[in-house]
Amino acid sequence: MSRRSGSAPATTGEVLHLIRTGEAATRADIGRLTGLSRPAVALRVADLMDRGLVAEDTAGPSTGGRPPVRLAFNAAGGTVLVASLGASRTQIAVCDLSGAQLARTDLEIDVERGPGVVLPLIMDVWADLLGDRPAAGVRGAGLGVPATVEFAAGRTESARVMASWTGVAIPPLVAARYPVPVFVDNDVNVIAMGEHRAAYAREVRDLLFVKVSTRIGAGVVAGGEVLRGALGAAGEIGHIPVRDGGGVLCRCGNVDCVDSVASGTAILRDLRAAGRQVATLADVVTLVRAGDAETMAVVRRAGRLLGEVVASAVNLLNPAVVVLGGDVAERFQPLVSGVREVVHRRSTALSTRSLRIERSRLGEDAGIIGCALMVTDHILAPDTIDATPAREPAHH
Amino acid sequence: MSRRSGSAPATTGEVLHLIRTGEAATRADIGRLTGLSRPAVALRVADLMDRGLVAEDTAGPSTGGRPPVRLAFNAAGGTVLVASLGASRTQIAVCDLSGAQLARTDLEIDVERGPGVVLPLIMDVWADLLGDRPAAGVRGAGLGVPATVEFAAGRTESARVMASWTGVAIPPLVAARYPVPVFVDNDVNVIAMGEHRAAYAREVRDLLFVKVSTRIGAGVVAGGEVLRGALGAAGEIGHIPVRDGGGVLCRCGNVDCVDSVASGTAILRDLRAAGRQVATLADVVTLVRAGDAETMAVVRRAGRLLGEVVASAVNLLNPAVVVLGGDVAERFQPLVSGVREVVHRRSTALSTRSLRIERSRLGEDAGIIGCALMVTDHILAPDTIDATPAREPAHH
DNA sequence: GCTCTTTTGTAAATCCAACTACCTAAGTTC
DNA sequence: GAACTTAGGTAGTTGGATTTACAAAAGAGC
The missing domain is CATH 3.30.420.40 (ATPase, nucleotide binding domain)
Structure with a gap:
């Protein structure tokens, strides 16, 4: 990480990192990985144990000699x-x-x-x-x-x-x-950070999280860090306009904002306009389960419209993964399919070469x-x- | 920078940083700023002078005692x-x-x-x-x-x-x-990095650079670092579609990509379609100078269409500055005006609150x-x- | 010109951290 | 169960960097 690449000895923090990531499980491991001498390792481990951040676990299996004392990150500390x-x-x-x-x-x-x-x-x-x-x-x-x-x-x-x-x-x-x-x-x-760290951090450093709920918003992880922008307002994709939105007036004053055509609110509105009796998203779930064609069409159209905006964001950010979350995205597979369909059609070949578009893994715990x-x-x-x-x- | 915030002594690299930024101009300054003792400062400065990175300048003005030897970053080193x-x-x-x-x-x-x-x-x-x-x-x-x-x-x-x-x-x-x-x-x-470091680094950490030339591309500086994305393809905005592009077929196979409606190539095509004799961008410059209404309209329309894409990017990234460069943007003020007009209309209020939209300061040296x-x-x-x-x- | 102030240099002393060397612990292998 | 192997602890030593203390340079002020 921030290790002065030359030959500076590893710090206590770096030792904790080795233990947390599982790269090192014993004092001997740490010595081998860092090149630190036994006393130096012992000092750092003792420090971390004093702080309650590391605990000695059960003894590990012997490999022909004295079995090592296993060290583990002490989450209960x-x-x-x-x-x-x-x-x-x-x-x-x-x-x-x-x-x-x-x-x-x-x-x-x-x-x-x-x-x-x-x-x-x-x-x-x-x-x-x-x-x-x-x-x-x-x-x-x-x-x-x-x-x-x-x-x-x-x-x-x-x-x-x-x-x-x-x-x-x-x-x-x-x-x-x-x-x-x-x-x-x-x-x-x-x-976005929760999804990244908990589900993707090992493989991926660039992730776009899109939350589709009553409204639509996004969080960007770029290079492993949350992208915040000059005023902390990065990720505000709700009022990016889509093409072929049908001229819906958004509460922001513009027309065809993705928020006004693909959010949970918009889906409910469109279904009511189509004569369906839907009070909440739960009713929409029922209709989807029942296989109602009109409902499927409305949800999928919302997905396609959202997909346009996601495609633009993919071109601009080139993430490795797009995660769709929020109660709407989590419940409606057709929405995810709609997004996938459009993103793969409209983003550049390179950006989508190994792009994954998935539903949130953490759900409401995110x-x-x-x-x-x-x-x-x-x-x-x-x-x-x-x-x-x-x-x-x-x-x- | 990466200083272990506690009380670790300042390193040679940090001393160079102080000298480069002008925060410290003499050995005594460095001592005051870092808390390092005189010998420690002398050691680091000698090291930097050995490397040719720092040079002793003329003696500075005395403030009542021995005048300090001024230290300066040695760009010629x-x-x-x-x-x-x-x-x-x-x-x-x-x-x-x-x-x-x-x-x-x-x-x-x-x-x-x-x-x-x-x-x-x-x-x-x-x-x-x-x-x-x-x-x-x-x-x-x-x-x-x-x-x-x-x-x-x-x-x-x-x-x-x-x-x-x-x-x-x-x-x-x-x-x-x-x-x-x-x-x-x-x-x-x-x-993008050049514009940021050379012209904006002190004030701004988030910058969007858009190059409008034969084609359209962008570079993103986020949090002071170039945003590269998973495959290094971040900033590929050329094939983001615009609304009301008129159905132009882009060489990527889609229609109404900003590249196909707002690039230098597109401007030339549109002017030719309007009956103007233009072989190169230089001809367009002549027409703009002559105040040709049709040319102005075409360029401004290109600006507005580009503005749509920039507005989306501004919503997503929340930069402090948008810099428009490339020979087209640098020569055609109406294009910049068109971008400004649309961005301020279509980006969220917060994102544009203190947003600046400017032409490149470095031009072709960038x-x-x-x-x-x-x-x-x-x-x-x-x-x-x-x-x-x-x-x-x-x-x- | 003498003293005061500020800056810079040098040398001895000190401190801190890590290492080497030695030792004990606790298994496996034969 | 004796020898071997690996893990881990302890103590004195070493090495490097920093500091304190002492000096010297160079101008300002009187």
């Missing part, structure tokens, strides 16, 4: 507080250091009540979810919010549905009660997992580990 | 070989370490003759251009090629106009004669400058400096 705020629902959880959920509650909170109400509520839920787990074990907090976020400061810039949240710096509010690093990002960015990984990614990064002293230099 | 290969023309130059051109030749080479012919020719020109300058002073080489490039290996993947160049790993071929680091990238990426900066960026990066020993440990 700390907890991460996460919350994924949505327009309709907020998911709140406590995760371990691997991002696995230890406890979770989904709440119907009216986010419009503003950060002064919602954040304390979330923090109370965190306290509940922590239960007996020591508060000192909390290593960080991560929130995904349906707004544009200036990531470095964790400040919401412009909220799509939460006017009361515009311009709020969230980390200080959380850190006042939980004095740990706090990370905040846009909800779709968080999901937000929670993404938030947790956003935190652990920073907290366990070699640079962060190396910048943090092993233990307090002076006690006072 | 080495040379960089650069070449920007184009379909119609190849620019070849020798630059100093600041990217300034020391000598340059533009050639009409038929790149189709293949790397076996063209590369030796370029290397001969470099030898000519170097003249009396010592070959040992060559620190690196950089090439921009009109092809998709796998950057890490410097291998061309898919060549747009140069079938004979497909799948060629260029660095070994150059390094055989000039044993220095060799960097190769797509021509538009190189120009390729050369970009190539030089691509090399110096790597060669002078703190990590590279620190990974390179000061002088040979053993002579043999």
